[in-house]
Amino acid sequence: MHLSALGWNDAHAQAFQPHSDQQLQPARVVQAHRQAYVLHLGPATVPGICTGRLLHDTVTRADLPVVGDWVAARLRPGEPRADIHAVLPRRTRLSRRAAGPTDEEQVLAANLDTALLLTALDQNYNLRRIERFLTLARDGGVQPVVVLNKSDLHPDPAAAVAETAAIAGDAPVVTLSAAQGSGLDQLDPWLQPAATLALLGSSGVGKSTLINRLLGTARQATATLSDAVGKGRHTTTHRELFVTPGGALVIDTPGLRELQFWDPPAAAVAETFADITALAAACRFHDCRHGGEPGCAVQAALDDGTLDAARWASFNKLRREQAYAASREDPRLARAHREAWKKIHRGVRARMKFEAEAE
Ligand SMILES: Nc1nc2c(ncn2[C@@H]2O[C@H](COP(=O)(O)OP(=O)(O)OP(=O)(O)O)[C@@H](O)[C@H]2O)c(=O)[nH]1
Ligand SMILES: [Mg+2]
Ligand SMILES: [Zn+2]
Structure with a gap:
């Protein structure tokens, strides 16, 4: 197989540049076990493990290879095995x-x-x-x-x-x-x-x-x-x-029993709950907590059934998890999290205004 058939592209090639001078070659991780991997080199697959140096230099487990990763690998002379020297930046x-x-x-x-x-x-x-x-x-x-x-x-x-x-x-x-x-x-x-x-x-x-x-x-x-x-x-x-x-x-992949989020995905939650984000932007007060304030568009939608109560509860649960994840990290992140939501709301308001003007 050609590397391009494995998803290799110009962006990956660029990311590989710093590694291209030391007998290293690009490989894609096609199997990930606890410590051991299988790497696809294009012509063949070989078992691979991380070098001691990579393990030592890696700060968090999330930076170790996972399936789908592109890595810089070196074949051991005379052996059908490879050592993983680096993990290339992840596209997604x-x-x-x-x-x-x-x-x-x-x-x-x-x-x-x-x-x-x-x-x-x-x-x-x-x-x-x-x-x-x-x-x-x-x-x-x-x-x-x-x-x-x-x-x-x-x-x-x-x-x-x-x-x-x-x-x-x-x-x-x-x-x-x-x-x-x-x-x-x-x-x-x-x-x-x-x-x-x-x-x-x-x-x-x-x-x-x-x-x-x-x-x-x-x-x-x-x-x-x-x-x-x-x-x-x-x-x-x-x-x-x-x-x-x-x-x-x-x-x-093995079945996932638990699905808790790692970083607070404010933008992703806003996208999944675009209907709620739009409603919240239509509340009379910018800082409406949707808890009985006058002119609350969320409450109105819950009352007339346009917004399903279970969906509203699901949204709140996710936001609480985000807030928890953010505060666990550090106060700066928690603030960044609030800023992200402010920006999302501003964007929705602007879009609503734009659409209203177009009508
Ligand atoms: N009736 C029905 N059964 C299905 C269908 N697809 C899968 N199954 C059955 O569901 C069971 C579980 O299927 P798996 O493919 O092993 O499920 P999995 O998602 O890979 O499970 P994990 O590997 O444990 O995460 C098997 O008995 C399958 O035969 C389907 O379309 N209809
Ligand atoms: Mg399975
Ligand atoms: Zn409200």
Whole structure:
């Protein structure tokens, strides 16, 4: 394979410049395990590990290689193994607050064009969860596509699509059945050669089943949710990038149990909740807290049912998490967070004024 078929482009080549003089070559991380990686060099894949120096110089775990990363690697003489000397800057990324007690960022995958946000049309189907996934993708600069899988289990999948589209903003929403292989062609617009896609969603929604469909072979093990939970772990346990017969690069990931945000994604939340942001900008008072003030557009929309109470609650929950994340970091960030929201509100007001004048 040519590096360009793996997503290598001029921007990456530029970022590689500082490394190009010392027998280092670019490689893409196609598998990430705890310490060990598999690197794609173009002609071949080799196992790789970070050099001691890279580990030593790395300040946070989020700066270590993840699947989808481009790295500067050096092949060991006479050995089919490579050492990773540096991680190139990430074009886009999906990251969250790591699960568990430690307070750190976990990057799930890097340099993605599209995130296929999978939900199954069974008990897993939950608009509030979809909002969180949308926010995560937008925050990382990745185009989200909502995939409602297991359409065969739902009496009216088209109604679910309509309901989801109403909260998804400009993100496309499709429904399909990975198990039955129906509706897959709807993903064609994003399955372009050398485009990188990651599949994200809870355990058991059918990520690996869909990957197998896209690859045309049963590469990934799949299991029913009860089997997976019975084993006490998810079926897929590491992140891996595969090349489809059409040349798209798709990443399978283990199911995400928790989805907490790492940085406060004010702009991404505003985008996911554009309807609420617009309402808030229409309140009589600039600093309206939407708690019973006169002329509150949010309260009016809640009263007449234009704004769903569950969606309003979901928005507030995300904002509280943002505020928490910001204050945990440092007071400067908390202030930056408030500034970001002020700017968003100013922008919406300006746009509303502009549109009103145009009428
Ligand atoms: N009815 C139905 N079942 C499906 C569909 N897609 C997947 N499944 C089933 O759902 C179960 C879980 O599928 P997986 O592909 O293993 O799920 P996963 O998202 O990869 O799960 P993790 O690897 O644990 O994160 C399997 O039993 C699949 O056969 C579908 O479209 N319809
Ligand atoms: Mg899986
Ligand atoms: Zn208000």
